[in-house]
Amino acid sequence: MPLYLKIKRKIKSILNGKKNQNTFKIDFENFTSLNQNKRLTCNWSDIYPCLNDNTTETGFDAHYVYHPAWAARIVKEINPNKHVDISSTLHFCSILSAFIPVDFYDFRPAKLNLTNLNSFKGDLLNLPFEDNSIESISCMHTIEHIGLGRYGDPIDPDGDLKALSELKRVCAVGGNLLLVVPVGMPKIVFNAHRIYDPSYIKDQMDGFKLKEFALVTDSNEFVNHVSLEFAAKQSYGCGCYWFQKK
Numbered sequence: 001m002p003l004y005l006k007i008k009r010k011i012k013s014i015l016n017g018k019k020n021q022n023t024f025k026i027d028f029e030n031f032t033s034l035n036q037n038k039r040l041t042c043n044w045s046d047i048y049p050c051l052n053d054n055t056t057e058t059g060f061d062a063h064y065v066y067h068p069a070w071a072a073r074i075v076k077e078i079n080p081n082k083h084v085d086i087s088s089t090l091h092f093c094s095i096l097s098a099f100i101p102v103d104f105y106d107f108r109p110a111k112l113n114l115t116n117l118n119s120f121k122g123d124l125l126n127l128p129f130e131d132n133s134i135e136s137i138s139c140m141h142t143i144e145h146i147g148l149g150r151y152g153d154p155i156d157p158d159g160d161l162k163a164l165s166e167l168k169r170v171c172a173v174g175g176n177l178l179l180v181v182p183v184g185m186p187k188i189v190f191n192a193h194r195i196y197d198p199s200y201i202k203d204q205m206d207g208f209k210l211k212e213f214a215l216v217t218d219s220n221e222f223v224n225h226v227s228l229e230f231a232a233k234q235s236y237g238c239g240c241y242w243f244q245k246k
Contacts (some may be wrong), residue, residue, distance in 0.1 A: 009133035018122040020051040062220035063238040067094040067140055067180045070214050070222070070240050075100060075132040078176050080136035080219055086124055086167070088180075093117060107151060124163040129170040132245075139167055140180035141238070144193040160194060164204055171245045177208065183215070183231050183239035198239050 035042055068091055075083055075096060080186065082101045087095045090112065093104040099115035104110065105122025112119040122128060122144060125138070145151060147159020156162070162180075171177045183198040202210055214224045215231045216238035223230075231237055 020054070020134075024049050024051060028134070037081075062216045063141065064089055066214075066216045066222040067238055068239050069139055070224075071140060071178045071180070072096055074176070074178060074212070074242055075136060075138075078136050080176075082136070083112075084129075084137045086122065086136050086137065086139040087142040088125070088138055092138070092140065107153060124166060125159065127166045127170050131169055132175075133173045134170045135172050135175045137167065137171055138178035138180075139163075140178060140240075141182075142198070143179070144181050145166075148188075148191040148193070150191045150193075161204065168205070168207065168245075171208075171243075173245050175245050176211075177213070177241075177243040177245070179243060181241075181242040183237045183238055184218075184234035185232075195236060196239070198237075200229040201239065201241060202228065205241075208243040208245050211244050212240075212243060214240040216240075 016029040018030075021063050026044075030043070030190060032042055037042055048201070068089055076099070080100065082103065083096060084103045084105070085096075087106045090104075090110055093102045094114055094117060095111060101116045102118070104112065104117065104119045105124075105242035106119075107121070107185060110119050120128075124142070127191070143160045143163045145160075146153060146163045149155045153159065167177055167179070179201070181201060182193055182195045183201070184195050185199065186195055186197045187192050198213070212224070213226065213228065213231070214222065215226045215234070216222050218234045218237060231239055
């Protein structure tokens with residue numbers, strides 16, 4: 001999201017919060033006057049004001065709702081014996097493991113305790129797999145961070161390309177790689193992430209076929225089977241690639 005939009009949203013949130021403070025106090029007083037049976041205590045000392053949730057629609061982070069939903073549908077179609085996920089959002093591996101065994105790897109291992117889900121420490125620059133060994137693998141909203149130091153990883157301007165090479169190496173011939181990265185006008189937003197020209201990612205995937213490309217646009221709309229040229233016009237889109245190794 002462009003910086004000016006972030007600032008605008010923050011200012012709006014602050015102003016709405018101040019505006020809603022009076023409403024909060026009125027609602028509290030009204031509630032306590034109606035709470036005659038005292039089934040549960042309601043004291044001012046226990047308040048936890050949530051001042052910006054009274055909206056006409058349910059808001060959500062479009063990148064992190066749409067891309068795991070997109071990937072889960074593809075894994076269902078692939079129907080592998082096991083899926084390997086490298087450092088994507090935990091919501092993806094945890095829910096997917098209800099239907100398919102999942103091995104999850106992260107530089108900072110997650111303490112997950114769920115059936116069908118194994119969680120391991122793993123370095124995306126040195127994955128613990130043989131060449132051409134993984135039938136179904138995903139790495140989503142991750143490689144754009146590698147080498148920027150944000151998560152305690154070593155500073156390396158080419159860290160993302162090295163990570164991509166590892167993913168390509170371990171994917172089996174005929175296997176599937178689900179890759180998600182920010183796309184649009186290319187740049188580094190240090191130390192948060194990189195944004196890529198969507199065609200650049202495709203060009204790095206020699207030996208792979210692009211089976212499907214989907215996009216979350218700047219206006220938070222999800223569009224499937226969209227052109228890379230359209231995606232390149234975004235400021236901070238979410239590019240979802242389904243690659244298959246030849």
